[in-house]
Amino acid sequence: MPWRSNSIHSIELDLVLDVLARRHGYDFRGYARASLKRRVSGLAHKLGCATIAELVPRILYDDALLPEVLAGLSVPVTEMFRDPQVFKGIRDQIAPVLATYPRINIWQAGCATGEEVYSLAILLAEAGLLSKTQIYATDINDMALAKAEEGIFPVKTIEKYSENYLKAGGTKALASYFSLGYGYAKIDSAIKDRISFAHHNLVSDGVFCEVNLVVCRNVLIYFDRHLQDRVLGLFDSTLSRSGFLCLGTKENVAFTPAAARFAPVDAPLRLYKKLAESP
Amino acid sequence: MSAPQPPHAPIQAVVIGCSAGGLEVLRMILPALPDDFPVPIMVVAHVGAASGGYLEDAIRRDCKMPVVEAEERQPVTPGIIHVAPPDYHLMVEADHTFSVSTDPKVHNARPSIDVLLISAAEAWGSGLAAVLLTGANADGADGMAAVKAAGGVCLVQDPATAFASEMPTAAIARGAVDRILVPGRFAPVLAALCNPSRTAELP
Known part of the structure; x- marks a missing residue:
């Protein structure tokens, strides 16, 4: 053009x-x-x-x-275990807290074609938490959601993601979570069954449940400050007491008033914790 | 009779793009710029996704100007060298703040030189100077064409001096070039373009 x-x-x-x-x-x-x-x-x-x-x-x-x-x-572009140190951070710093809850709810906002939410579910399985976890994975893009829900990826990409998986602290072989055939890898139903995929628009839709962790990486970078503020406010409302928030490693919330409602758990990894309501 | 060409409006921002072999050339150009260089510089170099901080460190070593990784929503700041973060596209908004994206690679590159140049051409129009150095693919040529169309100044490394000539050659083939320079000439030409009082020094 x-x-x-x-x-x-x-x-x-x-x-x-x-x-x-x-x-x-x-x-x-x-x-x-x-x-x-x-x-x-x-x-x-x-x-x-x-x-x-x-x-x-x-x-x-x-x-x-x-x-x-x-x-x-x-334009959904995701990888499994992109920024492996972030997944290691969730495993080391957040999973031990989640482990103390009887049930865990997680919302991944902007799941695109699913690579990241499956990474998260695998991480939780290895931490022994997946069986008591419900993950809600949402996106505005129905075509991407349909693909995410299929959970089928080219075998070549799984090989590529294996290195990230190990850097993230993975303890098995990434391929062991997939059934392989015809050059494709299908995610195991034990992983997939813990995830509900749904259409949700961060611009106009509201809170739909209470969650202990919100993962929303590289979505806010596409929003202006006003919309970023609205969405962080939405995350604040949906998070339980002391709930966790994980953003993308290059995301900057310094200019957003709603960011004051969160305290960093690990600032470089963009892991945050919801602050208690002021009295 | 053609009118004498008016002097170019003062440059308000500089973008430098490079790929294979680019670090050596950047380390010739950037340290040669004065510490009072009056406009922002943005650098996009094709580096690996996992090479966090390596490029800034390598550039910073000899530079008089401060070198920082460009951060989304931060203002593009005069006198500072902003380096594109690895594995994100870097763009400039109309209010001269940075934004980043994880959109698909362009010319197999993220960050892509085209992506930054096209957004910077819109943000600064004729106030932009674009520099395209050595590289082994065609990223940057579309961007240089956008800069040229918006009235900006396009400087391209002499392909004969480039470690990989494809990138500068592609821009020259598009006609998206005002001057073809050897590495040692970029710093004085940029300094003159950005400081009209020194226009007399323009070689």
């Missing part, structure tokens, strides 16, 4: 976002602009539009296109 002046590009983007919000109820106007612009440009290119503005009638009149549009705007 050819480069256009800042103002034209911005007007086109605003038009697309306006149609999505007013016609379909998906409000991306609180997303950080630079990456959103890239994604919308990419979507226009993929759908054969010469300009971003050409997306407007397509999105306005073709309802069947919506899942593909949402998938294009949320």
Whole structure:
């Protein structure tokens, strides 16, 4: 797509976002602009539009296109055990506290195609906690959710993730959690059965249960400060007393008022604990 | 009769992109910049996902300017060298703060030079100077074209002096270049571009 002046590009983007919000109820106007612009440009290119503005009638009149549009705007990219030291941190610093609870509820917000939530479930299984844990994995992107729920990954990627798994403190072979065949690896039902996948939009949906840990990595980087603040407030409401929050390692909540409701457990790993309500 | 070309507007920000062999060239350019360099510098180098902090340390060793890892939501700050964090794309928003993403790799790279250059071209328009150095793929060429289209200044390493010539050659082939320089020339040219009172020094 050819480069256009800042103002034209911005007007086109605003038009697309306006149609999505007013016609379909998906409000991306609180997303950080630079990456959103890239994604919308990419979507226009993929759908054969010469300009971003050409997306407007397509999105306005073709309802069947919506899942593909949402998938294009949320571009799920995850890996298993990405940033292995974070998973090691959860294992060493959070799991021992969770172990003292009779039942554990966990919410992964923005689970994309599931690699991360399965990593978390494997970690909990090795800590002996999975059998008393319920994980809710949510995303705005139904195409990604369907893929996550399948739990089928190319064998090659499992080999690639094995190194991360071991660095995260994994005690077995990563492949032992999958059944292998035809070049694909399917996650064991013992792992998958503890996870419920559901559609949830952090922009507009509310709290749906009380949880002891929220994992939301590399989602807030796509939000502007206002939306980031709303979402951190949502996490505060959904977390139980002294509940834990895990964000992405490059995420910066320093400019967000709601961040004051959390204290760092391990700041470099972005592990936080909910502070007690002030009296 | 063509009008004399007006002097270029003062540069407000510099982006430097490099890949294979880039560290050596960065260590020729960045330490040669004065400690009162008046604008922000952003550096994207293709490094491995797990190489946290290695690049900053290697650059910082001889630099007069402070070197920090670029952090999301932080302002792009004059006089500081901001280095893109490994395994994230780095972008600049319209309010000149950084944002990062884990979107798919571009030209098999994350951070991608194209991604930063395209967002920086939008953020600074003609106030941006872009530098593309040695590298073994075509990342950066689209970005340089965006900088050029927005009226910015494009400086490319002379491919004959590059460890890997593909990256500078791709930008030159796109016509996204104002000057082709040997490594030793970048620092004085950048200093002159960013400080109009020294324009006379422009070689």
